[in-house]
Amino acid sequence: MAIRREGQIPPDRHALYELRRYSPAIRSNGFLFVSGQVGSRKDGSAEPDLAAQVRLAFANLNAILAEAGGSFEDVVDTTISMVDPDSTFETICEVAAEYWGEAPYPTVTAIGVTWLSGFDFEIKVIAKLPR
Template structure:
């Protein structure tokens, strides 16, 4: 196997090293981003759900920017929500439009889960890297 081409956003490398995973990996012109949550630099969750979602997108955008991409380059989104029946509409109406951009939108899969290690929202994406920013 070839060595992974890992992308680290500024300020969070210690967190990824502590939990032994890469925030994102470039491969064949794509960027595969690990699930991002609303965690502070020490890894702790924000209490407020809207603040968690905003910070998850902020963390995601920092990774995309470190790879030379933006949310406009995202082609695939997977969202995990604890208790989506209670929270999905609130998240999708109040917070997501601030980060999502305009149509055409990426494809989305939303999965309801019972546990996210103290978090209530997680987002992972695959982005097509702009020319010159691929592997």
């Protein structure tokens, strides 16, 4: 039996996903699998200030979660990618804590990377959506 995929696309973000041919999120079997979100402005450019870039990435993520009927409280697993973790890790952790909520927190895998297409931070999540 094929798994049914239902795309979740928030307002004001359609062009980016069509251009690159991927979905911002897929709902399947009660879960939401969200593609990596970056701190991109409306024109697609990176927010230059790291803390503001992380906040914007969370805003973009939260828009997708809301479009699917959920919130960050529904997130069970996160993957965070960061360029130059030696210089960015502490700032990213401080800002992310603003969105994390109360314990128990979601699982986290943090990965240092060399390239994020002009961005310094990306967050990818899996959420168990409320019915």
